[in-house]
Amino acid sequence: MTPIGGWENFYVIVGSSAAALTGLQFVVMALVADLPQRRSARTIDAFATPTMIHFGAVLLLSAILSAPWRTVAVPMLLCTLCGASGLVYVIIVARRTRAQNDYTPVFEDWLFHVWLPAAAYLVVAAALYVARTYAAEAALFGIATAAFLLLVIGIHNAWDTVTYLVVTRGEQPPNPP
Secondary structure (H helix, E strand, O other): OOHHHHHHHHHHHHHHHHHHHHHHHHHHHHHHOOOOOOOOHHHHHHHOHHHHHHHHHHHHHHHHHHOOOOOOHHHHHHHHHHHHHHHHHHHHHHHHHHHOOOOOOOHHHHHHHHHHHHHHHHHHHOHHHHHHHOOHHHHHHHHHHHHHHHHHHHHHHHHHHHHHHHHOOOOOOOOOO
16 A cells, blocks of 8 residues: 555545535625626636635645555656646736735735745645655645645635625725716
């Protein structure tokens, strides 16, 4: 049995949660589409889309680490590529957050949309190095922690988005001059 074998239940739970929350996010977006005040595509790209990406990353990591691998080399490489891609995406999110002008981000927004995801993806990106240098078990614990952190980040960000939209629901957009 490979070191990955003991993680199956964890990734079934975390991956299933990410998949269910992704579907729920689609429902929420469909419901808020009827709100009188619209948000720009830039704001959605900065705040809503990353939530879906994080849930997707958790689902992808869960699928990679639930497959019946004979060794840990290939899944560690795939996880490293997933983490590196996530880091690039976080840089894009940071740029989108600065570029949008519908909402002024506060510390909590930067923490949950940029810094914590960057930390999680960095841990995942280091998986291959850690597995080769230290131990596959250390890498697997790191990836599990990062996957769970991304799931919690996604839940926080989805809730934050919904509550923001509910609070601003009655506000009318300013009339153009």
